[in-house]
Amino acid sequence: MKTTLQIEVKKTDHSRIHETDFDNLVFGKVISDHMFVADYVNGEWTDLRIEPYAPLSLNPANATLHYGQSIFEGMKAYKNDNGEILLFRADANQKRLNESAARMCIPELPEEIFMEGLLQLLDLDRNWIPNKPGYSLYIRPFIFATDDYIGVKPSEKYKFMIFTCPVGHYYSKPVAVKVEQHYTRAVEGGTGAAKAAGNYAASLYPALLAQRQGYEQLLWTDGKTHQFIEESGTMNVMFIINNTLITAPTHTGTILKGITRDSVLKIARDWGMQVEERFLSVEELEKAIQQNTLQEAFGTGTAATIAQIYKINIYGTDYGLPSKPADSFSYRVLETLDNIKYGREEDSRGWIIKV
Numbered sequence: 532m533k534t535t536l537q538i539e540v541k542k543t544d545h546s547r548i549h550e551t552d553f554d555n556l557v558f559g560k561v562i563s564d565h566m567f568v569a570d571y572v573n574g575e576w577t578d579l580r581i582e583p584y585a586p587l588s589l590n591p592a593n594a595t596l597h598y599g600q601s602i603f604e605g606m607k608a609y610k611n612d613n614g615e616i617l618l619f620r621a622d623a624n625q626k627r628l629n630e631s632a633a634r635m636c637i638p639e640l641p642e643e644i645f646m647e648g649l650l651q652l653l654d655l656d657r658n659w660i661p662n663k664p665g666y667s668l669y670i671r672p673f674i675f676a677t678d679d680y681i682g683v684k685p686s687e688k689y690k691f692m693i694f695t696c697p698v699g700h701y702y703s704k705p706v707a708v709k710v711e712q713h714y715t716r717a718v719e720g721g722t723g724a725a726k727a728a729g730n731y732a733a734s735l736y737p738a739l740l741a742q743r744q745g746y747e748q749l750l751w752t753d754g755k756t757h758q759f760i761e762e763s764g765t766m767n768v769m770f771i772i773n774n775t776l777i778t779a780p781t782h783t784g785t786i787l788k789g790i791t792r793d794s795v796l797k798i799a800r801d802w803g804m805q806v807e808e809r810f811l812s813v814e815e816l817e818k819a820i821q822q823n824t825l826q827e828a829f830g831t832g833t834a835a836t837i838a839q840i841y842k843i844n845i846y847g848t849d850y851g852l853p854s855k856p857a858d859s860f861s862y863r864v865l866e867t868l869d870n871i872k873y874g875r876e877e878d879s880r881g882w883i884i885k886v
């Protein structure tokens with residue numbers, strides 16, 4: 532991408548990379564040396580800069596702290612065997628960020644600022660990208676309101692930032708999930724399709740209740756009837772019943788348009804698999820488990836990639852799912868995605884950007 536952007540770069544005087552234990556990374560705990568920052572003032576994005584990662588100074592009247600105008604993305608960069616940096620589907624994340632921005636009354640961020648700021652940041656902190664299987668650099672772009680004003684209205688000023696974290700696996704083993712039948716994550720007309728901070732805040736309490744009962748995640752159901760499965764707390768969910776891949780559609784605006792979700796669906800269709808984007812009822816899921824026609828259940832997401840589900844609680848009853856063979860769809864699609872991300876397989880879909 533050719534660019535005329537002027538990005539000021541101030542490098543850290545003290546890198547923390549030699550203090551980092553790359554063999555024992557806790558997801559999201561270790562932050563790389565630098566961050567990209569841009570400010571929205573007087574109707575334009577300005578003051579583009581890369582500077583050492585450091586705490587922010589906020590006015591107590593900051594609009595985000597009171598009214599929650601905040602959106603974010605999650606993406607990853609990888610290293611291939613030649614040490615080259617590979618960025619997976621960054622264009623899709625950039626487009627989704629602006630879709631979230633429109634819903635949350637945040638000004639659109641130009642693609643050039645997103646991509647050039649990201650690429651320069653990755654190039655500067657390239658040594659933070661782990662060079663071992665299963666590891667990557669997690670990337671967190673986000674925008675939040677910066678008006679210092681107590682009033683319920685869209686902010687006039689915003690800050691866009693990107694920082695990165697070297698990470699290992701988000702889930703180190705298969706997860707247990709519970710069907711939620713009381714609390715609601717999203718409703719039609721709400722903000723469920725936006726990657727907005729408030730959506731996650733609202734999900735914390737019911738997720739905590741489930742975790743206290745031994746379940747890593749919830750299977751959220753529709754807000755009207757709680758009869759149809761939508762998604763999970765950190766990932767979209769998919770089921771294979773009678774050789775058909777089933778996952779909830781995104782047209783209702785209650786489900787996040789997952790980049791990994793979309794990638795899995797594209798690969799499945801390329802492989803000739805039957806795919807149905809429709810709402811699966813809890814009753815149909817339970818019946819499939821009881822009749823042994825549920826072949827696979829798994830989550831998809833940037834952090835989790837493919838998360839195997841080994842147990843589902845449906846209205847108080849635990850259903851253990853049988854272990855899957857190594858050639859099952861979810862394992863094969865995970866291997867394919869990893870091969871593309873790490874440069875071990877040809878990228879025939881144009882998903883990879885080399886930094």
